[in-house]
Amino acid sequence: MPRKEGQKLKLLTLLEILARETDESHPLSVPRMVELLKERGIDAERKSVYDDIQTINEMPNSPFEIVQQRGRGGGYYMEDTPFELAELKLLVDAVYASKFITARKSRILIEKLGRFTSRYRQEELDRKVLVSGRVKSQDERILYSVDTLHRAITAGQQVQFKYCDWDLQKHMVPRHGGQLYRVSPWVLVWESGNYYLIAYTEGRLKHYRVDKMQRVEALPDTRREGAEAYANFDVNAYTQQMFGMFNGPLKKVTMRCENRFAGAMIDRFGTGPALVACADGDHFLISVDIQVSPRFFGWVAGFGAGVEIVSPPSVRAEMKRTLDTLEDLYR
Incomplete structure (x- = not known):
């Protein structure tokens, strides 16, 4: 029997259908799966779909489990997905709580998170977008600043940046006339919806709010300082001692x-x-x-x-x- 067009993608496409189109409340019959495969340009016979479901369930250490629901209106649905719905809701709430993530980027991230569950469950995540009224950042560059800082921490490098404050015109104005700050980054802390960098500079550890940092750059030919100070540093105690991340004696x-x-x-x-x-x-x-x-x-x-x-x-x-x-x- 000649190989039909698209057979190489059939198993992957069937997995995508089961992941996005099914859950325990929305099982699919095998004839309906055959129709959905055809809509995606893949011809399949019913017997081959039954065989594919069995193959998925028999895969060693498979992260997926396809469950058969018997009786009228029954069919097959995917029980194990990368995230449970409750886990996805926690992640979505974390995105909402993050002041440094813009409203636009929040929508994009939530849409991506929704792809890890069925489209029916995704609607529950979508509805939560309508109730979000939190203050959000207007600058998406902070995501790239966070990435730069993570890479510098991993590589053990110093970083430089301009540190800013808001003015009455709601513009971020660099402190000290645009002077570049040069510090040794050690850890990023998420506190009260904001990201803070804990870094070694001027003989001690200090913190900087990441959304106030501009033009963040790693310095490849440098070595991070302050290892001894950080070894004796308790991040949890540090954040508990401060209110609103304000320093004091x-x-x-x-x-x-x-x-x-x-x-x-x-x-x-x-x-x-x-x-x-x-x-x-x-x-x-x-x-x-x-x-x-x-x-x-x-x-x-x-x-x-x-x-x-x-x-x-x-x-x-x-x-x-x-x-x-x-x-x-x-x-």
């Missing part, structure tokens, strides 16, 4: 909190710090390392009288000065 701060804020403290500082019950039964004490900044005082103020800075006296006094200044402002 590192101090051990003790706070007296109402019991109802136990969850808020665990959410912010994790389960490591002890929550020590107070004698009144209504409060607890928590002591944590904080990089003290105005953002920290604003965070504490957000709890009203429910959270009080107890020590050290210098931080407590600074909190009072902050509140006094605000009182004068709004008097």
Whole structure:
């Protein structure tokens, strides 16, 4: 029997049909698969499709499983796909939460993620696009900056860039008249929807917001510095100590909190710090390392009288000065 046109692609095309056109709620009959193959320019007999399904299921270490659903309206569907729907939803939510990914690029990424499931399930991901109202970046170059930084980190090279701030006309203006920053990159951190580069420069580790970095370039003939500093660096502790990624002097701060804020403290500082019950039964004490900044005082103020800075006296006094200044402002 002569080989029919397109037979070399039949198995791959059948896999694509099963992946995109079927799930447990939408099985396909073999006659319908034959029709879909023909629409794609591939002639096939029913028996050969049955054989192909068996071949797929018998492949050693196959990532796919084709399940037969018996009874009226039954057929075959692909049970195992690269991602479960719940996993894809998590990835889609991560794309939405990323301020540095533009709205246009978000749509493109979500469309690509949707190809890893059936077209019916993809509709659930598409509907989520309509509820996204988050602030998004307008500059897609950040994706290429992230890629450049990853490659430089892998290669152990230094990088250079211009670091910018927003002006009142909503333009990014380079700091220090466009001076090039040259640093040794060590790790990228995703915090509060933004990417930050942790890099060694001027004898210590510092962080830079990637969406404020322009003209990022790796320096091939350089060697990264700061290995010893990074070896003793705890990324998680670093991000927990800061509020809004604002730097400040590192101090051990003790706070007296109402019991109802136990969850808020665990959410912010994790389960490591002890929550020590107070004698009144209504409060607890928590002591944590904080990089003290105005953002920290604003965070504490957000709890009203429910959270009080107890020590050290210098931080407590600074909190009072902050509140006094605000009182004068709004008097």
